[in-house]
Amino acid sequence: MTVHVELRRGAYHDSVSLLQVSRAVAGTAGVQAAQVAMATELNVEVLTGMGFAVPGAAAPNDLVVALRADDDSGLAAGLAAVEDALRAISQSSAGTGAADEVPPATLGSAVRRSGATLALVSVPGAHAVTETYDAIAAGASVMLFSDNVAVEDEVRLKDAAAAADVLVMGPDCGTALVGGVALGFANVVRAGPVGIVAASGTGAQQVMCLLDAAGVGVSHCLGVGGRDLTAAVAGRSTRQALRALAEDPATGWVVVVSKPPDADVLASVEHQASGLGLRVHWAILGAGRADLTAAVEAALAAEGVDVPAWPATTVDADAAGPQGPSLRGLFCGGTLAEETMLVAAETLGEVRTNLGHDPGLALGPDLRHDGHVVVDFGADELTRGRAHPMIDPTLRMERIAAEATDPTCGVLLLDLVLGHGAHPDPAGELADAIRDARDRASAAGRRLPVVVSLTGTEADPQDRAECARVLAAAGASVFLSNAAATRHAVALLGGAR
Amino acid sequence: MSAPLRGLLAADPVVATAGVALFADALRDQAVPVVDAGWHPPLPGTEAALAAVMADPRRVAANAEAVARMTAAEAVLVDVLPASEALGLERGTFLHAGPPVTWERASGPMRGALVGAVLLEGLADTAEEAERHLAAGAFDLEPCHHRGGVGPMAGVVSPSMWVYVLRDEVHGNDSWCSLNEGLGKVLRYGAYGPEVIDRLRWMGEVLGPILQQAVRSVGPVDIRAIIAQMLQMGDEGHNRNRAGSLMLLRELLPGMITTDAPATDVAEAVRFSGANEHFFLNLGMPACKLATRAAEGIAGSTVVTTMARNGTDFGIRVSGTGDAWFTGPANTPEGLFLGDFGPEDANPDIGDSAITETGGIGGLAMAAAPAIVKFVGGDVPFALAATRRMYEVTVGEHPMYQVPILGFRGTPVGIDVTAVVRTGELPQINTGMAGRVAGTGQVGAGLVTPPEQCFTAAITALAEAAVR
Numbered sequence: 001m002t003v004h005v006e007l008r009r010g011a012y013h014d015s016v017s018l019l020q021v022s023r024a025v026a027g028t029a030g031v032q033a034a035q036v037a038m039a040t041e042l043n044v045e046v047l048t049g050m051g052f053a054v055p056g057a058a059a060p061n062d063l064v065v066a067l068r069a070d071d072d073s074g075l076a077a078g079l080a081a082v083e084d085a086l087r088a089i090s091q092s093s094a095g096t097g098a099a100d101e102v103p104p105a106t107l108g109s110a111v112r113r114s115g116a117t118l119a120l121v122s123v124p125g126a127h128a129v130t131e132t133y134d135a136i137a138a139g140a141s142v143m144l145f146s147d148n149v150a151v152e153d154e155v156r157l158k159d160a161a162a163a164a165d166v167l168v169m170g171p172d173c174g175t176a177l178v179g180g181v182a183l184g185f186a187n188v189v190r191a192g193p194v195g196i197v198a199a200s201g202t203g204a205q206q207v208m209c210l211l212d213a214a215g216v217g218v219s220h221c222l223g224v225g226g227r228d229l230t231a232a233v234a235g236r237s238t239r240q241a242l243r244a245l246a247e248d249p250a251t252g253w254v255v256v257v258s259k260p261p262d263a264d265v266l267a268s269v270e271h272q273a274s275g276l277g278l279r280v281h282w283a284i285l286g287a288g289r290a291d292l293t294a295a296v297e298a299a300l301a302a303e304g305v306d307v308p309a310w311p312a313t314t315v316d317a318d319a320a321g322p323q324g325p326s327l328r329g330l331f332c333g334g335t336l337a338e339e340t341m342l343v344a345a346e347t348l349g350e351v352r353t354n355l356g357h358d359p360g361l362a363l364g365p366d367l368r369h370d371g372h373v374v375v376d377f378g379a380d381e382l383t384r385g386r387a388h389p390m391i392d393p394t395l396r397m398e399r400i401a402a403e404a405t406d407p408t409c410g411v412l413l414l415d416l417v418l419g420h421g422a423h424p425d426p427a428g429e430l431a432d433a434i435r436d437a438r439d440r441a442s443a444a445g446r447r448l449p450v451v452v453s454l455t456g457t458e459a460d461p462q463d464r465a466e467c468a469r470v471l472a473a474a475g476a477s478v479f480l481s482n483a484a485a486t487r488h489a490v491a492l493l494g495g496a497r
Numbered sequence: 498m499s500a501p502l503r504g505l506l507a508a509d510p511v512v513a514t515a516g517v518a519l520f521a522d523a524l525r526d527q528a529v530p531v532v533d534a535g536w537h538p539p540l541p542g543t544e545a546a547l548a549a550v551m552a553d554p555r556r557v558a559a560n561a562e563a564v565a566r567m568t569a570a571e572a573v574l575v576d577v578l579p580a581s582e583a584l585g586l587e588r589g590t591f592l593h594a595g596p597p598v599t600w601e602r603a604s605g606p607m608r609g610a611l612v613g614a615v616l617l618e619g620l621a622d623t624a625e626e627a628e629r630h631l632a633a634g635a636f637d638l639e640p641c642h643h644r645g646g647v648g649p650m651a652g653v654v655s656p657s658m659w660v661y662v663l664r665d666e667v668h669g670n671d672s673w674c675s676l677n678e679g680l681g682k683v684l685r686y687g688a689y690g691p692e693v694i695d696r697l698r699w700m701g702e703v704l705g706p707i708l709q710q711a712v713r714s715v716g717p718v719d720i721r722a723i724i725a726q727m728l729q730m731g732d733e734g735h736n737r738n739r740a741g742s743l744m745l746l747r748e749l750l751p752g753m754i755t756t757d758a759p760a761t762d763v764a765e766a767v768r769f770s771g772a773n774e775h776f777f778l779n780l781g782m783p784a785c786k787l788a789t790r791a792a793e794g795i796a797g798s799t800v801v802t803t804m805a806r807n808g809t810d811f812g813i814r815v816s817g818t819g820d821a822w823f824t825g826p827a828n829t830p831e832g833l834f835l836g837d838f839g840p841e842d843a844n845p846d847i848g849d850s851a852i853t854e855t856g857g858i859g860g861l862a863m864a865a866a867p868a869i870v871k872f873v874g875g876d877v878p879f880a881l882a883a884t885r886r887m888y889e890v891t892v893g894e895h896p897m898y899q900v901p902i903l904g905f906r907g908t909p910v911g912i913d914v915t916a917v918v919r920t921g922e923l924p925q926i927n928t929g930m931a932g933r934v935a936g937t938g939q940v941g942a943g944l945v946t947p948p949e950q951c952f953t954a955a956i957t958a959l960a961e962a963a964v965r
Contacts, residue, residue, distance in 0.1 A: 010921075012537035012538060014516060014517050014518055014536075015517075016517045016518065016519045017517075017518050017519075059541060060538070060541070061537075061538050061541055089518065099876070099878035099879075099882070100877075100878035100879075100881035100882045100885065101882070101885070102882055102885035102886050102888075102889065103533075103535055104513075104532060104534050104535070104889065105534070105535065105886070105889035105890070105916070105919075105920040105922055106534055106889060106916055106919055106920060107513055107514075107515040107534040107536065109534070109888075109889050110513035110514075110515070110532045110533065110534040111513045111532075113532065114511055114513055114530065114532040115511055116510075116511045116512055116513035116532060117503065117504070117505055117508055117510055117511055117512075118505065118510050118511070118512045118513070119512070119513045119514070119515070120512055120513070120514045120515070120516070120520055120521075120524075121514075121515050121516060122514070122515070122516030122517040122520055123515055123516040123536050124538075126544045126545070126548075127536075127538065127539065127544055127547075127548075129548040129551065129552065130539075130544070130547045130548050130551045130915075130919065131515045131516075131536070133551040133552060134551065134919075135513070135515075137557050139503065140513060141502055141503075141505050145516070145517075145520070146516070153548070153552070156552055156965075157552075160552075160554070165501065165502060165503055166502060166503060166505070167502050167505065178505065178506065178510055179505075179506060179507075179508065179509055179510050181509075181510045181512070181524065181527055181529050182523070182527060183512070183520070183524070184520060219506075220506055240501070240502065243501050244500075244501040244502045244505065244506055245506070247500060247501055248506045248507070250506075387517075391517075391519065420523040420526070420527070421519060421520060421523050461526075
């Protein structure tokens with residue numbers, strides 16, 4: 001066995017690109033384990049956990065190449081694969097290659113040189129404020145995908161943006177649709193009259209996909225960040241978005257997707273909307289409120305559109321046998337996790353989460369509990385120094401395997417979000433994990449039903465219908481409506497409780 | 498009224514990206530025009546300070562104002578005077594290049610130049626005696642920049658040395674610079690042998706008065722106009738001043754040959770000036786100093802107003818932080834060596850001449866002077882790329898100073914500390930190299946950059962001064 005750990009100074013690549021490099025290298029014949037990553041605190045921990053000794057001099061801006069191979073020839077093949085994969089990354093971002101050409105060195109420069117109307121910022125949170133100010137100063141609206149941005153920074157960024165007549169979509173904005181272009185994680189939906197103003201990511205994606213399934217298209221989807229309607233941020237981006245949508249000839253009516261807003265902020269935004277002559281429907285996720293599916297149904301009804309039967313595939317009941325008592329919801333989408341927690345709690349009572357609400361129901365750092373659990377793997381503290389689970393599903397995959405052997409786990413509820421930016425074949429990977437989990441439970445003499453909330457459209461690159469077939473074949477029930485998926489999962493616990 | 502959000506919802510989006518490459522790829526898959534900023538982390542440990550400075554609501558306007566002032570500043574040669582008269586320099590005080598330095602920390606060429614100046618002023622009879630006095634702290638040492646002027650290389654100026662006096666009427670500022678001694682064994686490179694001292698005496702007794710009469714009779718001379726022309730004639734104004742020197746001589750010649758000095762003195766003064774390829778450097782430098790002086794002290798501005806080296810430290814000053822110096826150990830230039838000299842003979846970077854880069858010429862205008870690349874064995878695209886890289890770290894483009902090969906684009910001007918810290922792209926400086934050992938003189942010429950520390954220290958100070 002041969003081990004190789006190498007530090008490369010000043011060779012920065014983003015974590016997602018390096019994830020692809022690591023995967024390519026790990027798949028090389030003769031390589032046992034491979035990790036190519038920036039030496040952030042978290043990655044050094046991961047590397048150490050994998051048994052690699054990282055030099056103490058490693059700093060977050062250094063690239064670590066760590067390989068364990070069968071022998072020297074395996075190592076050579078692995079290192080060659082590293083070079084190939086790194087070259088592939090740089091080529092995809094290179095320009096025309098003229099010797100005196102200099103690519104833009106800052107986001108502001110990229111905006112000015114290209115005349116960009118929009119800047120997409122997905123740098124690590126500590127750097128996001130700097131990049132966003134730069135883009136605003138250059139005159140571009142910003143989709144701020146990055147999370148870990150402080151609320152006072154958010155307020156000041158949005159004030160600076162309003163002064164420059166541009167929009168800050170975010171922070172932690174996972175999805176947007178502007179002028180027919182999907183930004184970040186976004187589904188391919190038909191064009192139509194609905195303007196969406198959405199807190200963050202997967203809630204908007206769920207609403208867009210439900211509308212699409214009802215045959216209703218979207219004009220624009222403008223993200224505003226999960227805190228925009230709080231008292232602190234006071235709807236700064238929502239107001240700008242509504243004003244712009246009111247003047248947009250393609251937009252007929254608006255759905256605002258949000259967490260429970262501050263009452264005063266909500267009242268003043270509603271006042272503004274009526275002053276603009278804009279029909280606004282609210283899809284507000286909170287205790288005692290309608291779920292997103294019900295909110296979409298209400299909006300469709302109010303606009304005179306027939307509500308369809310939402311796509312759903314249920315598997316025949318599993319063979320009888322003992323079943324654990326508790327719901328385990330493992331989510332990549334924060335809003336979907338939130339909705340599931342709310343819907344499940346109506347029936348199940350106490351649901352423990354890492355969603356940061358009731359401290360009495362907060363999960364510990366290991367995110368484990370014997371009772372009902374909903375985990376958001378996209379939470380800030382789980383994405384510091386690593387990619388979002390929609391890109392890097394490692395943590396959730398590990399947890400699915402752990403639940404398979406946990407006798408307290410009664411039903412696994414999983415989300416899967418398709419569209420641009422998401423994994424090209426997410427269903428295959430998840431189906432394997434589901435089949436494996438069910439087999440393990442069954443080997444231990446347990447029944448483990450699995451329910452998947454599958455947000456997507458037929459036009460998505462991954463094709464929702466095909467994904468649903470693959471997941472169903474692995475033994476999962478599949479729903480477009482996340483609320484319906486949750487109710488089904490809760491019902492499946494019925495016998496066990 | 499135009500559409501809200503600058504027409505964001507009406508236009509076909511063009512997107513600039515910073516961060517995860519996957520998102521840029523997803524946009525390209527949709528046939529959306531995408532430009533990626535190639536983001537990488539800023540200089541280590543600067544992210545919090547950077548965020549505070551970027552958030553300063555004064556920054557954008559303050560930087561625009563800094564560059565507006567820099568490019569509006571005039572630079573007219575109005576007189577030639579002894580330093581004692583021009584700036585009231587007292588006997589026993591010696592000015593030098595770069596940020597403040599003590600004799601203990603001074604490098605070889607700086608010590609050599611100080612020794613030479615002490616000998617010139619008659620404050621010691623031998624080099625050893627001069628060194629003793631200097632080491633004992635018998636004299637005051639002060640940066641040229643603290644008196645509003647500049648000196649190339651060691652930049653040592655003593656009361657009896659003559660200086661050019663330049664004026665910016667727009668902002669009411671004066672600046673000055675010593676007379677150029679030519680190349681080879683010269684005081685500014687730390688040489689202090691008898692031929693060096695004799696030449697300085699002749700410059701004070703013969704050359705200075707002749708230039709004074711010439712300037713007073715044909716002047717004032719618009720130095721900015723010469724810079725604008727020389728950039729279109731293959732000079733960059735720091736390491737290449739050939740066209741500028743000839744144009745300056747052309748301006749002064751009628752005045753020089755009609756002075757009341759003996760014909761042999763006039764002939765020698767004209768020969769000396771005409772033989773010196775860097776005759777103009779000592780005018781280009783104070784012209785740039787007037788530009789950067791005009792931009793000093795603008796609250797919130799992150800534009801660099803001084804870059805200077807004393808042979809030990811590289812120091813910068815920034816508009817928004819006033820007179821504070823931010824220093825780091827000076828790098829050693831890379832380039833071509835004269836004769837048998839090699840890298841081991843070179844002293845770390847020295848001189849106030851990086852004021853040219855600070856003012857938007859020199860290394861920043863390298864594209865105008867492709868012949869410069871011979872110093873580093875690069876090719877012409879290297880020179881073009883050097884200037885193009887500098888547009889990425891500067892606030893504006895100079896309306897008067899233009900680069901023909903870039904379609905007469907203005908030179909990059911107004912080095913922005915935030916951009917340097919974010920990109921790690923350090924200002925490109927073209928420079929001469931002094932010998933490490935006192936008394937050696939020039940050993941070569943080449944390219945150099947400031948140390949990162951100057952910029953990381955500056956961003957910290959800017960963050961402390963930032964308005965929330």
